[in-house]
Amino acid sequence: MNELSIAYGLLKDLQHESEKHGVSRVSRVHVRIGRLCTIVPEVLTFAFETASEGTVAEGAELSIAVVPARGRCDKCNIDFDVETDTSVFFCPQCGGVAAEVISGRELEIALFRGTSETTS
Ligand SMILES: [Zn+2]
Numbered sequence: 001m002n003e004l005s006i007a008y009g010l011l012k013d014l015q016h017e018s019e020k021h022g023v024s025r026v027s028r029v030h031v032r033i034g035r036l037c038t039i040v041p042e043v044l045t046f047a048f049e050t051a052s053e054g055t056v057a058e059g060a061e062l063s064i065a066v067v068p069a070r071g072r073c074d075k076c077n078i079d080f081d082v083e084t085d086t087s088v089f090f091c092p093q094c095g096g097v098a099a100e101v102i103s104g105r106e107l108e109i110a111l112f113r114g115t116s117e118t119t120s
C-alpha cells in the first residue's frame with residue numbers, strides 16, 4: 001500500500017472535519033490502522049509530515065494505533081484472533097476458510113485535536 005496516498009486521504013478527511021468543527025489548526029491526530037493494511041507506521045508518519053505541509057494539519061503530531069486482526073466463522077458463529085499476515089483465514093474450530101474479516105482492515109481517523117479561530 002502506498003503510504004503517501006494514504007496520508008493524502010487522511011489529510012482530505014482532516015480538512016473536511018476541521019471545517020465542519022471550525023478547527024483552524026490541527027495539533028494532534030490519532031489514527032487506527034488494521035494490522036492487515038500492511039502499512040509501516042514510520043513511513044506513514046513521514047509521508048504525513050511531508051503531505052501536511054501547507055495544510056490545516058501542518059506540524060500536527062500523528063499517533064498511530066495498530067488494530068489486531070479478527071476473523072469470524074459463519075458456520076461456528078465464533079470470532080477469533082488472526083495471527084498471520086495473510087488475507088485468508090482458517091477457523092480454529094472447523095478449519096474452514098473464515099468468511100469474514102471483522103477487524104484488521106481499518107484505516108481511519110479515531111480522534112483529532114486542534115484549535116479553533118477565536119478572533120471574530
Ligand atoms: Zn468454523
